[in-house]
Amino acid sequence: MWRGSISPLKASFMRRFIARNAPAYAFLTPWLLGFFLLALGPILASLYLSFTRYDMVNAPRWVGLANYEYMFTRDRRFWKALEVTFTYVALAVPARLIMALGVAMLLDKGLRTIGLYRAIFYLPSLLGASIAIAILWRQLFAADGVVNAVLGYFGIQGAAWITNPDTSLYTLVVLAMWQFGSPMLIFLAGLRGIPKDLYEAAEIDGTPKWRQFTRITLPLLAPVIFFNLVLQTIEAFKTFSSAFIISNGTGAPADSLLFYTVYLFNEAFKFFRMGYASALAWVLLIIIAIFTAISFLTSKYWVHYENERD
Protein backbone atom coordinates (compact mmCIF):
# COMPACT_ATOMS: atom_id res chain seq x y z
CA MET A 1 0.00 0.00 0.00
CA TRP A 2 2.79 2.34 0.87
CA ARG A 3 4.73 1.49 -2.25
CA GLY A 4 4.73 3.91 -5.15
CA SER A 5 1.86 6.31 -5.29
CA ILE A 6 -0.46 7.20 -2.48
CA SER A 7 -3.36 9.00 -3.96
CA PRO A 8 -3.45 12.68 -3.01
CA LEU A 9 -6.82 12.15 -1.34
CA LYS A 10 -5.48 9.40 0.88
CA ALA A 11 -2.40 11.43 1.71
CA SER A 12 -4.42 14.39 2.81
CA PHE A 13 -6.66 12.11 4.86
CA MET A 14 -3.61 10.65 6.54
CA ARG A 15 -2.24 14.07 7.20
CA ARG A 16 -5.48 15.22 8.77
CA PHE A 17 -5.73 12.04 10.81
CA ILE A 18 -2.26 12.61 12.16
CA ALA A 19 -2.81 16.30 12.74
CA ARG A 20 -5.99 15.53 14.62
CA ASN A 21 -4.47 12.91 16.88
CA ALA A 22 -0.86 13.93 17.27
CA PRO A 23 -1.30 16.48 20.08
CA ALA A 24 -3.42 14.13 22.21
CA TYR A 25 -1.03 11.23 21.81
CA ALA A 26 1.88 13.50 22.59
CA PHE A 27 0.22 14.32 25.90
CA LEU A 28 -0.58 10.66 26.45
CA THR A 29 2.94 9.42 25.76
CA PRO A 30 4.14 9.21 29.38
CA TRP A 31 1.00 7.39 30.43
CA LEU A 32 1.07 5.06 27.41
CA LEU A 33 4.69 4.18 28.12
CA GLY A 34 3.77 3.55 31.73
CA PHE A 35 0.77 1.49 30.73
CA PHE A 36 2.77 -0.83 28.50
CA LEU A 37 5.97 -0.99 30.54
CA LEU A 38 4.58 -0.91 34.09
CA ALA A 39 1.10 -2.40 33.82
CA LEU A 40 0.26 -4.49 30.75
CA GLY A 41 3.78 -5.84 30.18
CA PRO A 42 4.31 -6.92 33.79
CA ILE A 43 0.81 -8.43 34.01
CA LEU A 44 1.48 -10.61 30.96
CA ALA A 45 4.99 -11.38 32.16
CA SER A 46 3.61 -12.43 35.51
CA LEU A 47 1.09 -14.67 33.75
CA TYR A 48 3.99 -16.31 31.91
CA LEU A 49 6.07 -16.62 35.08
CA SER A 50 3.14 -18.23 36.85
CA PHE A 51 3.62 -21.25 34.58
CA THR A 52 7.30 -21.53 35.42
CA ARG A 53 9.66 -22.26 38.24
CA TYR A 54 11.91 -19.25 38.66
CA ASP A 55 14.41 -18.44 41.40
CA MET A 56 16.08 -15.37 39.84
CA VAL A 57 19.35 -17.28 39.48
CA ASN A 58 18.48 -19.82 36.80
CA ALA A 59 16.28 -19.02 33.83
CA PRO A 60 12.54 -19.63 34.29
CA ARG A 61 11.66 -23.28 33.66
CA TRP A 62 8.24 -24.09 32.18
CA VAL A 63 6.19 -26.28 34.50
CA GLY A 64 2.73 -25.87 33.03
CA LEU A 65 -0.05 -25.78 35.58
CA ALA A 66 2.09 -27.22 38.37
CA ASN A 67 2.10 -24.03 40.43
CA TYR A 68 -1.67 -23.73 40.31
CA GLU A 69 -2.13 -27.40 40.99
CA TYR A 70 0.08 -27.24 44.04
CA MET A 71 -1.63 -24.06 45.20
CA PHE A 72 -5.15 -25.40 45.08
CA THR A 73 -4.55 -28.99 46.12
CA ARG A 74 -1.62 -29.09 48.50
CA ASP A 75 -0.67 -25.65 49.75
CA ARG A 76 -2.27 -25.28 53.18
CA ARG A 77 -0.78 -21.83 53.66
CA PHE A 78 -2.47 -20.60 50.50
CA TRP A 79 -5.87 -21.58 51.88
CA LYS A 80 -4.95 -20.14 55.25
CA ALA A 81 -3.99 -16.86 53.57
CA LEU A 82 -7.32 -16.80 51.72
CA GLU A 83 -9.17 -17.49 54.94
CA VAL A 84 -7.36 -14.73 56.83
CA THR A 85 -7.82 -12.21 54.04
CA PHE A 86 -11.49 -12.97 53.40
CA THR A 87 -12.27 -12.89 57.11
CA TYR A 88 -10.54 -9.56 57.35
CA VAL A 89 -12.37 -8.13 54.33
CA ALA A 90 -15.72 -9.42 55.58
CA LEU A 91 -15.24 -7.84 58.99
CA ALA A 92 -13.21 -4.72 58.32
CA VAL A 93 -15.12 -3.34 55.33
CA PRO A 94 -18.63 -3.40 56.88
CA ALA A 95 -17.27 -2.20 60.23
CA ARG A 96 -15.53 0.74 58.61
CA LEU A 97 -18.47 1.65 56.37
CA ILE A 98 -21.06 1.47 59.16
CA MET A 99 -18.84 3.64 61.34
CA ALA A 100 -18.33 6.08 58.48
CA LEU A 101 -22.02 6.33 57.62
CA GLY A 102 -23.11 6.65 61.24
CA VAL A 103 -20.71 9.46 62.02
CA ALA A 104 -21.39 11.19 58.69
CA MET A 105 -25.12 11.23 59.50
CA LEU A 106 -24.47 12.71 62.92
CA LEU A 107 -22.27 15.39 61.39
CA ASP A 108 -24.64 16.14 58.55
CA LYS A 109 -27.44 17.74 60.53
CA GLY A 110 -27.36 21.03 62.36
CA LEU A 111 -23.96 21.12 64.01
CA ARG A 112 -21.87 24.20 63.66
CA THR A 113 -18.57 22.72 64.81
CA ILE A 114 -18.59 20.07 62.08
CA GLY A 115 -15.21 21.17 60.71
CA LEU A 116 -13.32 20.31 63.88
CA TYR A 117 -14.93 16.87 64.27
CA ARG A 118 -14.37 16.16 60.61
CA ALA A 119 -10.69 16.96 60.95
CA ILE A 120 -10.29 14.78 64.05
CA PHE A 121 -12.08 11.83 62.47
CA TYR A 122 -10.21 12.11 59.22
CA LEU A 123 -6.67 12.40 60.61
CA PRO A 124 -6.29 8.67 61.43
CA SER A 125 -7.07 7.79 57.81
CA LEU A 126 -4.11 9.81 56.64
CA LEU A 127 -1.75 8.43 59.25
CA GLY A 128 -3.08 4.87 59.34
CA ALA A 129 -0.99 3.51 56.49
CA SER A 130 2.27 4.59 58.06
CA ILE A 131 4.73 2.30 59.77
CA ALA A 132 4.63 4.50 62.86
CA ILE A 133 0.97 3.62 63.41
CA ALA A 134 1.60 -0.09 62.88
CA ILE A 135 4.34 0.09 65.51
CA LEU A 136 1.98 1.96 67.80
CA TRP A 137 -0.73 -0.65 67.29
CA ARG A 138 1.57 -3.46 68.33
CA GLN A 139 2.18 -1.69 71.62
CA LEU A 140 -1.45 -0.68 72.23
CA PHE A 141 -2.59 -4.29 72.00
CA ALA A 142 0.43 -5.84 73.68
CA ALA A 143 -0.16 -7.92 76.81
CA ASP A 144 0.98 -4.99 78.96
CA GLY A 145 -0.45 -2.41 76.56
CA VAL A 146 -2.97 0.36 76.88
CA VAL A 147 -6.00 -1.66 75.80
CA ASN A 148 -5.46 -4.12 78.62
CA ALA A 149 -4.86 -1.28 81.04
CA VAL A 150 -8.30 0.12 80.12
CA LEU A 151 -9.89 -3.31 80.46
CA GLY A 152 -8.09 -3.84 83.75
CA TYR A 153 -9.62 -0.60 84.98
CA PHE A 154 -13.02 -2.26 84.54
CA GLY A 155 -11.75 -5.44 86.15
CA ILE A 156 -11.47 -7.37 82.91
CA GLN A 157 -8.46 -9.58 82.31
CA GLY A 158 -7.34 -8.83 78.75
CA ALA A 159 -5.61 -11.23 76.39
CA ALA A 160 -2.24 -10.88 74.74
CA TRP A 161 -4.10 -9.65 71.69
CA ILE A 162 -1.26 -9.59 69.20
CA THR A 163 0.47 -12.84 70.12
CA ASN A 164 -2.71 -14.86 70.53
CA PRO A 165 -3.70 -16.33 67.14
CA ASP A 166 -7.38 -16.24 68.11
CA THR A 167 -7.43 -12.49 68.57
CA SER A 168 -4.60 -11.05 66.47
CA LEU A 169 -6.73 -10.51 63.37
CA TYR A 170 -9.23 -8.43 65.34
CA THR A 171 -6.56 -5.92 66.25
CA LEU A 172 -6.23 -5.22 62.53
CA VAL A 173 -9.99 -4.98 62.14
CA VAL A 174 -9.99 -2.35 64.88
CA LEU A 175 -7.16 -0.56 63.08
CA ALA A 176 -9.29 -0.56 59.92
CA MET A 177 -12.27 0.81 61.83
CA TRP A 178 -10.14 3.54 63.29
CA GLN A 179 -9.53 4.76 59.75
CA PHE A 180 -13.11 5.40 58.72
CA GLY A 181 -12.32 8.98 57.69
CA SER A 182 -12.22 8.89 53.92
CA PRO A 183 -15.47 6.95 53.35
CA MET A 184 -16.98 9.30 55.94
CA LEU A 185 -16.03 12.32 53.83
CA ILE A 186 -17.53 10.70 50.75
CA PHE A 187 -20.72 9.88 52.67
CA LEU A 188 -20.91 13.46 53.91
CA ALA A 189 -20.72 14.76 50.36
CA GLY A 190 -23.43 12.29 49.38
CA LEU A 191 -25.70 13.26 52.28
CA ARG A 192 -25.39 16.90 51.25
CA GLY A 193 -26.90 15.93 47.92
CA ILE A 194 -30.13 14.61 49.43
CA PRO A 195 -32.82 17.32 49.30
CA LYS A 196 -33.70 18.38 52.84
CA ASP A 197 -37.40 18.90 52.01
CA LEU A 198 -37.78 15.13 51.71
CA TYR A 199 -37.06 14.83 55.43
CA GLU A 200 -39.31 17.79 56.23
CA ALA A 201 -42.18 16.20 54.35
CA ALA A 202 -41.57 12.89 56.13
CA GLU A 203 -41.45 14.73 59.47
CA ILE A 204 -44.84 16.33 58.80
CA ASP A 205 -46.28 12.95 57.86
CA GLY A 206 -45.01 11.66 61.18
CA THR A 207 -42.66 9.11 59.61
CA PRO A 208 -40.43 7.69 62.34
CA LYS A 209 -36.71 8.39 62.08
CA TRP A 210 -35.81 4.79 61.38
CA ARG A 211 -38.13 4.68 58.38
CA GLN A 212 -36.79 8.00 57.14
CA PHE A 213 -33.40 6.30 57.18
CA THR A 214 -34.50 3.16 55.32
CA ARG A 215 -36.85 4.92 52.91
CA ILE A 216 -34.99 8.16 52.11
CA THR A 217 -31.37 8.09 53.20
CA LEU A 218 -30.41 4.56 52.19
CA PRO A 219 -31.99 4.51 48.70
CA LEU A 220 -30.74 7.97 47.78
CA LEU A 221 -27.30 7.20 49.11
CA ALA A 222 -27.07 3.82 47.37
CA PRO A 223 -24.69 4.98 44.61
CA VAL A 224 -22.32 6.41 47.21
CA ILE A 225 -22.54 3.30 49.38
CA PHE A 226 -21.81 1.22 46.32
CA PHE A 227 -18.81 3.33 45.40
CA ASN A 228 -17.41 3.14 48.94
CA LEU A 229 -18.02 -0.58 49.14
CA VAL A 230 -16.12 -1.35 45.94
CA LEU A 231 -13.29 1.00 46.80
CA GLN A 232 -12.88 -0.17 50.38
CA THR A 233 -13.07 -3.85 49.48
CA ILE A 234 -10.29 -3.51 46.91
CA GLU A 235 -8.29 -1.55 49.49
CA ALA A 236 -8.87 -4.26 52.11
CA PHE A 237 -7.68 -7.02 49.79
CA LYS A 238 -4.47 -5.06 49.28
CA THR A 239 -3.72 -4.53 53.00
CA PHE A 240 -0.03 -5.08 53.50
CA SER A 241 2.12 -2.74 55.60
CA SER A 242 0.22 -2.94 58.87
CA ALA A 243 -0.15 -6.74 58.66
CA PHE A 244 3.51 -7.07 57.74
CA ILE A 245 4.74 -4.96 60.65
CA ILE A 246 2.36 -6.33 63.25
CA SER A 247 3.15 -9.93 62.29
CA ASN A 248 6.90 -9.35 62.18
CA GLY A 249 6.85 -9.86 58.43
CA THR A 250 5.87 -13.51 58.64
CA GLY A 251 2.11 -13.72 59.25
CA ALA A 252 2.71 -14.93 62.81
CA PRO A 253 1.33 -15.90 65.30
CA ALA A 254 0.43 -19.33 63.85
CA ASP A 255 -0.25 -17.75 60.44
CA SER A 256 -3.23 -15.90 61.91
CA LEU A 257 -2.02 -12.69 60.23
CA LEU A 258 -0.96 -14.39 57.03
CA PHE A 259 -2.60 -11.85 54.75
CA TYR A 260 -2.55 -12.84 51.12
CA THR A 261 -0.16 -10.01 50.26
CA VAL A 262 2.17 -10.97 53.10
CA TYR A 263 2.27 -14.57 51.90
CA LEU A 264 2.93 -13.42 48.35
CA PHE A 265 5.70 -11.10 49.48
CA ASN A 266 7.42 -13.83 51.45
CA GLU A 267 7.20 -16.38 48.64
CA ALA A 268 8.70 -13.84 46.24
CA PHE A 269 11.26 -11.90 48.19
CA LYS A 270 12.19 -14.19 51.04
CA PHE A 271 12.18 -17.60 49.35
CA PHE A 272 12.60 -16.31 45.79
CA ARG A 273 9.88 -18.58 44.44
CA MET A 274 9.07 -16.02 41.78
CA GLY A 275 7.08 -18.37 39.58
CA TYR A 276 4.86 -19.51 42.41
CA ALA A 277 4.46 -15.96 43.71
CA SER A 278 3.40 -14.86 40.22
CA ALA A 279 0.71 -17.52 40.26
CA LEU A 280 -0.42 -16.18 43.65
CA ALA A 281 -0.48 -12.69 42.19
CA TRP A 282 -2.67 -13.79 39.31
CA VAL A 283 -5.13 -15.49 41.61
CA LEU A 284 -5.35 -12.25 43.61
CA LEU A 285 -5.97 -10.29 40.42
CA ILE A 286 -8.74 -12.69 39.44
CA ILE A 287 -10.33 -12.54 42.90
CA ILE A 288 -10.43 -8.75 42.79
CA ALA A 289 -11.69 -8.76 39.21
CA ILE A 290 -14.47 -11.20 40.08
CA PHE A 291 -15.46 -9.16 43.09
CA THR A 292 -15.54 -5.93 41.08
CA ALA A 293 -17.52 -7.57 38.29
CA ILE A 294 -20.07 -8.97 40.76
CA SER A 295 -20.54 -5.58 42.38
CA PHE A 296 -21.07 -3.89 39.05
CA LEU A 297 -23.36 -6.58 37.68
CA THR A 298 -25.55 -6.67 40.77
CA SER A 299 -25.49 -2.93 41.27
CA LYS A 300 -28.41 -2.34 38.94
CA TYR A 301 -30.64 -4.27 41.33
CA TRP A 302 -29.93 -2.17 44.37
CA VAL A 303 -28.38 1.06 43.16
CA HIS A 304 -30.63 3.59 41.51
CA TYR A 305 -29.11 6.72 40.16
CA GLU A 306 -31.15 9.86 40.67
CA ASN A 307 -30.79 11.10 37.10
CA GLU A 308 -31.68 7.78 35.55
CA ARG A 309 -35.25 7.96 36.72
CA ASP A 310 -37.68 9.03 34.06
Added chain:
Amino acid sequence: MKTSATDITLAQEMEEAARVAHEMRVKRDQRARMGRLLKHLFLISVSIVMLYPLLWLLASSLKPENDIFGSLTLWPTEFQWHNYVDGWHGLPVSFTIFYINSTIVTVLSVIGNLISCSFAAYAFARLQFTGRTFLFGLMMMTLMIPYHVVLIPQYVQFLRLGWVDTYLPLVVPRFLASDAFFIFLMVQFFRQLPRELDEAAMIDGCSPFKIYWAIILPLSLPALGTAAIFSLIWTWEDFLAPLIYLNDIKSYTVPLALRLFLDQEGQSSYGQMFAMSVLSLVPVVIAFLLFQKLIVRGIATSGMK
Protein backbone atom coordinates in the same frame (compact mmCIF):
# COMPACT_ATOMS: atom_id res chain seq x y z
CA MET B 1 -63.57 21.92 71.04
CA LYS B 2 -66.08 23.07 73.50
CA THR B 3 -69.46 23.59 71.96
CA SER B 4 -71.64 23.69 75.03
CA ALA B 5 -72.96 26.96 76.27
CA THR B 6 -70.31 27.90 78.78
CA ASP B 7 -68.86 31.22 79.75
CA ILE B 8 -65.57 30.60 77.99
CA THR B 9 -65.28 33.21 75.36
CA LEU B 10 -63.62 32.83 72.02
CA ALA B 11 -60.80 35.11 73.17
CA GLN B 12 -60.02 32.90 76.13
CA GLU B 13 -60.02 29.86 73.95
CA MET B 14 -57.53 31.42 71.56
CA GLU B 15 -55.30 32.47 74.41
CA GLU B 16 -55.33 28.93 75.67
CA ALA B 17 -54.44 27.58 72.25
CA ALA B 18 -51.58 30.03 71.92
CA ARG B 19 -50.28 29.01 75.34
CA VAL B 20 -50.36 25.34 74.44
CA ALA B 21 -48.62 26.04 71.16
CA HIS B 22 -45.96 28.05 72.95
CA GLU B 23 -45.41 25.30 75.49
CA MET B 24 -45.06 22.77 72.72
CA ARG B 25 -42.55 24.95 70.95
CA VAL B 26 -40.52 25.42 74.11
CA LYS B 27 -40.61 21.71 74.75
CA ARG B 28 -39.54 20.99 71.18
CA ASP B 29 -36.69 23.48 71.39
CA GLN B 30 -35.64 21.94 74.66
CA ARG B 31 -35.69 18.52 73.14
CA ALA B 32 -33.71 19.74 70.13
CA ARG B 33 -31.17 21.30 72.46
CA MET B 34 -30.96 18.13 74.48
CA GLY B 35 -30.51 16.19 71.26
CA ARG B 36 -27.72 18.46 70.14
CA LEU B 37 -26.06 18.21 73.51
CA LEU B 38 -26.22 14.42 73.45
CA LYS B 39 -24.87 14.43 69.92
CA HIS B 40 -21.95 16.62 70.98
CA LEU B 41 -21.26 14.43 73.97
CA PHE B 42 -21.22 11.37 71.75
CA LEU B 43 -19.02 12.99 69.10
CA ILE B 44 -16.62 14.25 71.76
CA SER B 45 -16.28 10.76 73.21
CA VAL B 46 -15.62 9.35 69.74
CA SER B 47 -13.04 12.09 69.19
CA ILE B 48 -11.27 11.15 72.40
CA VAL B 49 -11.17 7.48 71.40
CA MET B 50 -9.89 8.48 67.96
CA LEU B 51 -7.18 10.77 69.24
CA TYR B 52 -6.12 8.78 72.29
CA PRO B 53 -3.74 6.42 70.46
CA LEU B 54 -1.98 9.36 68.84
CA LEU B 55 -1.70 11.24 72.11
CA TRP B 56 -0.47 8.08 73.81
CA LEU B 57 2.25 7.77 71.15
CA LEU B 58 3.28 11.36 71.71
CA ALA B 59 3.25 10.94 75.49
CA SER B 60 5.19 7.68 75.38
CA SER B 61 7.89 9.30 73.30
CA LEU B 62 8.58 11.57 76.26
CA LYS B 63 8.17 9.12 79.13
CA PRO B 64 10.83 7.25 81.05
CA GLU B 65 10.98 3.61 79.92
CA ASN B 66 9.21 2.05 82.90
CA ASP B 67 6.35 4.56 82.73
CA ILE B 68 5.32 3.65 79.21
CA PHE B 69 3.45 0.41 79.64
CA GLY B 70 0.38 -0.34 81.64
CA SER B 71 -0.16 3.32 82.35
CA LEU B 72 -3.08 5.31 80.97
CA THR B 73 -1.94 8.72 82.08
CA LEU B 74 -0.70 10.83 79.25
CA TRP B 75 1.37 13.25 81.31
CA PRO B 76 4.94 11.98 81.74
CA THR B 77 6.28 12.04 85.29
CA GLU B 78 9.40 13.63 83.87
CA PHE B 79 9.99 14.72 80.31
CA GLN B 80 12.63 12.69 78.51
CA TRP B 81 13.42 15.05 75.66
CA HIS B 82 16.65 13.19 75.06
CA ASN B 83 14.61 10.34 73.52
CA TYR B 84 14.43 12.49 70.43
CA VAL B 85 18.13 13.19 70.30
CA ASP B 86 19.08 9.59 71.13
CA GLY B 87 16.53 8.19 68.68
CA TRP B 88 17.81 10.46 65.92
CA HIS B 89 21.21 8.81 66.33
CA GLY B 90 19.85 5.48 67.58
CA LEU B 91 20.57 3.54 64.39
CA PRO B 92 23.91 2.96 62.64
CA VAL B 93 22.97 5.76 60.23
CA SER B 94 21.58 9.05 61.48
CA PHE B 95 17.99 10.04 60.76
CA THR B 96 19.31 13.11 58.96
CA ILE B 97 20.21 10.76 56.11
CA PHE B 98 16.83 9.00 56.22
CA TYR B 99 14.97 12.30 56.09
CA ILE B 100 17.07 13.51 53.18
CA ASN B 101 16.40 10.22 51.36
CA SER B 102 12.67 10.38 52.01
CA THR B 103 12.57 14.00 50.91
CA ILE B 104 14.37 13.24 47.63
CA VAL B 105 12.02 10.39 46.80
CA THR B 106 8.93 12.36 47.82
CA VAL B 107 9.77 15.56 45.97
CA LEU B 108 10.65 13.73 42.77
CA SER B 109 7.52 11.58 43.01
CA VAL B 110 5.26 14.59 43.49
CA ILE B 111 6.80 16.38 40.51
CA GLY B 112 6.53 13.24 38.38
CA ASN B 113 2.91 12.68 39.30
CA LEU B 114 1.93 16.28 38.63
CA ILE B 115 3.54 16.42 35.19
CA SER B 116 2.63 13.02 33.81
CA CYS B 117 -0.87 12.77 35.28
CA SER B 118 -1.90 16.27 34.25
CA PHE B 119 -0.64 15.50 30.73
CA ALA B 120 -2.78 12.40 30.46
CA ALA B 121 -5.74 14.04 32.18
CA TYR B 122 -5.61 16.98 29.78
CA ALA B 123 -5.72 14.65 26.78
CA PHE B 124 -8.61 12.64 28.23
CA ALA B 125 -10.62 15.61 29.41
CA ARG B 126 -10.08 18.26 26.74
CA LEU B 127 -8.84 16.76 23.47
CA GLN B 128 -10.67 14.79 20.80
CA PHE B 129 -8.79 11.81 19.46
CA THR B 130 -9.25 8.37 18.00
CA GLY B 131 -9.44 5.71 20.69
CA ARG B 132 -10.25 8.04 23.56
CA THR B 133 -13.06 6.02 25.12
CA PHE B 134 -11.08 2.80 24.84
CA LEU B 135 -7.92 4.22 26.39
CA PHE B 136 -9.89 5.93 29.14
CA GLY B 137 -11.47 2.58 29.96
CA LEU B 138 -8.03 0.97 30.10
CA MET B 139 -6.83 3.70 32.41
CA MET B 140 -9.77 3.15 34.75
CA MET B 141 -9.09 -0.58 34.78
CA THR B 142 -5.54 -0.03 35.94
CA LEU B 143 -7.01 1.56 39.08
CA MET B 144 -8.14 -1.89 40.10
CA ILE B 145 -4.85 -3.72 39.57
CA PRO B 146 -3.10 -4.53 42.85
CA TYR B 147 0.53 -3.45 42.95
CA HIS B 148 1.45 -6.99 43.98
CA VAL B 149 0.49 -8.33 40.55
CA VAL B 150 3.00 -6.21 38.66
CA LEU B 151 5.58 -6.27 41.40
CA ILE B 152 7.57 -9.37 40.45
CA PRO B 153 8.10 -8.68 36.73
CA GLN B 154 8.86 -5.05 37.57
CA TYR B 155 11.42 -6.17 40.10
CA VAL B 156 13.04 -8.59 37.64
CA GLN B 157 13.17 -5.85 35.03
CA PHE B 158 14.57 -3.19 37.35
CA LEU B 159 17.14 -5.66 38.63
CA ARG B 160 18.29 -6.30 35.06
CA LEU B 161 18.57 -2.58 34.45
CA GLY B 162 20.75 -2.30 37.53
CA TRP B 163 18.24 -0.01 39.21
CA VAL B 164 17.93 -1.93 42.48
CA ASP B 165 19.39 0.05 45.38
CA THR B 166 18.76 3.29 43.55
CA TYR B 167 15.71 5.53 43.74
CA LEU B 168 14.88 5.02 40.07
CA PRO B 169 12.33 2.20 40.64
CA LEU B 170 10.54 4.44 43.14
CA VAL B 171 10.60 7.60 41.07
CA VAL B 172 10.61 6.77 37.35
CA PRO B 173 7.13 5.13 37.41
CA ARG B 174 5.75 8.40 38.77
CA PHE B 175 6.95 10.16 35.63
CA LEU B 176 5.05 7.57 33.61
CA ALA B 177 1.72 8.32 35.31
CA SER B 178 1.63 5.03 37.16
CA ASP B 179 -0.80 6.42 39.76
CA ALA B 180 -3.94 6.40 37.64
CA PHE B 181 -5.93 7.70 40.59
CA PHE B 182 -4.46 11.15 40.06
CA ILE B 183 -5.31 11.10 36.36
CA PHE B 184 -8.89 10.32 37.32
CA LEU B 185 -8.95 13.09 39.91
CA MET B 186 -7.64 15.65 37.42
CA VAL B 187 -9.93 14.50 34.61
CA GLN B 188 -12.90 15.10 36.91
CA PHE B 189 -11.68 18.64 37.54
CA PHE B 190 -10.57 19.55 34.00
CA ARG B 191 -13.95 18.50 32.63
CA GLN B 192 -15.74 21.12 34.67
CA LEU B 193 -13.83 24.02 33.13
CA PRO B 194 -15.84 25.85 30.44
CA ARG B 195 -15.13 24.62 26.90
CA GLU B 196 -15.37 28.14 25.50
CA LEU B 197 -11.93 28.84 26.98
CA ASP B 198 -10.23 26.27 24.77
CA GLU B 199 -12.26 27.26 21.74
CA ALA B 200 -11.49 30.94 22.09
CA ALA B 201 -7.80 30.20 22.60
CA MET B 202 -7.79 27.85 19.62
CA ILE B 203 -9.28 30.56 17.40
CA ASP B 204 -6.56 32.90 18.63
CA GLY B 205 -4.09 30.33 17.35
CA CYS B 206 -2.99 28.80 20.63
CA SER B 207 -1.44 25.34 20.39
CA PRO B 208 -2.85 22.57 22.59
CA PHE B 209 0.25 22.80 24.74
CA LYS B 210 -0.24 26.54 25.19
CA ILE B 211 -3.86 25.94 26.21
CA TYR B 212 -2.76 23.30 28.69
CA TRP B 213 -0.02 25.45 30.15
CA ALA B 214 -1.61 28.90 30.15
CA ILE B 215 -5.29 28.13 30.66
CA ILE B 216 -6.01 24.70 32.08
CA LEU B 217 -3.20 24.43 34.62
CA PRO B 218 -3.64 27.88 36.21
CA LEU B 219 -7.37 27.24 36.57
CA SER B 220 -6.79 23.81 38.10
CA LEU B 221 -4.61 24.70 41.04
CA PRO B 222 -7.03 23.13 43.55
CA ALA B 223 -6.93 19.79 41.73
CA LEU B 224 -3.17 19.95 41.29
CA GLY B 225 -2.82 20.86 44.95
CA THR B 226 -4.95 17.92 46.04
CA ALA B 227 -2.95 15.55 43.85
CA ALA B 228 0.32 16.98 45.16
CA ILE B 229 -0.69 16.55 48.81
CA PHE B 230 -1.95 13.00 48.44
CA SER B 231 1.06 12.12 46.38
CA LEU B 232 3.30 13.60 49.07
CA ILE B 233 1.60 11.75 51.91
CA TRP B 234 1.41 8.40 50.14
CA THR B 235 5.01 8.53 48.99
CA TRP B 236 6.19 9.60 52.43
CA GLU B 237 4.40 6.65 54.03
CA ASP B 238 5.16 4.13 51.28
CA PHE B 239 6.71 0.99 52.66
CA LEU B 240 6.44 -1.89 50.20
CA ALA B 241 8.38 -0.43 47.26
CA PRO B 242 11.28 0.88 49.38
CA LEU B 243 11.32 -2.45 51.25
CA ILE B 244 11.88 -4.30 48.00
CA TYR B 245 14.18 -1.94 46.17
CA LEU B 246 16.42 -0.49 48.88
CA ASN B 247 18.91 -2.81 50.54
CA ASP B 248 21.65 -0.47 51.66
CA ILE B 249 20.82 1.17 54.97
CA LYS B 250 22.34 4.43 53.76
CA SER B 251 19.63 4.66 51.10
CA TYR B 252 16.73 3.80 53.48
CA THR B 253 13.68 6.01 53.69
CA VAL B 254 12.13 6.90 57.05
CA PRO B 255 9.57 4.02 57.19
CA LEU B 256 12.32 1.46 56.56
CA ALA B 257 14.40 3.04 59.29
CA LEU B 258 11.50 2.80 61.73
CA ARG B 259 11.24 -0.88 61.00
CA LEU B 260 14.89 -1.30 62.01
CA PHE B 261 13.92 -0.17 65.49
CA LEU B 262 11.44 -3.05 65.61
CA ASP B 263 14.10 -5.54 64.57
CA GLN B 264 16.28 -4.54 67.46
CA GLU B 265 13.44 -4.51 69.95
CA GLY B 266 14.84 -5.08 73.40
CA GLN B 267 18.20 -3.59 72.54
CA SER B 268 17.01 -0.11 71.74
CA SER B 269 14.59 1.78 73.88
CA TYR B 270 10.89 2.10 73.25
CA GLY B 271 11.06 5.79 74.01
CA GLN B 272 13.44 6.35 71.10
CA MET B 273 11.34 4.28 68.74
CA PHE B 274 8.21 6.22 69.68
CA ALA B 275 10.04 9.52 69.38
CA MET B 276 11.11 8.72 65.83
CA SER B 277 7.61 7.44 65.04
CA VAL B 278 6.19 10.78 66.14
CA LEU B 279 8.68 12.67 63.98
CA SER B 280 7.85 10.51 60.97
CA LEU B 281 4.22 11.59 61.24
CA VAL B 282 5.00 15.29 61.53
CA PRO B 283 5.19 16.07 57.79
CA VAL B 284 1.85 14.34 57.22
CA VAL B 285 0.16 16.16 60.07
CA ILE B 286 1.54 19.50 58.89
CA ALA B 287 0.36 18.86 55.34
CA PHE B 288 -3.04 17.95 56.74
CA LEU B 289 -3.34 21.06 58.91
CA LEU B 290 -2.23 23.39 56.13
CA PHE B 291 -4.26 21.89 53.32
CA GLN B 292 -7.24 20.36 55.08
CA LYS B 293 -9.71 22.04 52.73
CA LEU B 294 -8.00 20.73 49.60
CA ILE B 295 -7.82 17.23 51.03
CA VAL B 296 -11.45 17.15 52.11
CA ARG B 297 -12.68 18.57 48.83
CA GLY B 298 -10.41 16.26 46.86
CA ILE B 299 -11.86 13.16 48.46
CA ALA B 300 -15.42 14.39 48.17
CA THR B 301 -15.10 15.24 44.46
CA SER B 302 -12.99 12.33 43.30
CA GLY B 303 -15.25 9.98 45.18
CA MET B 304 -18.28 11.40 43.52
CA LYS B 305 -18.98 12.16 39.93
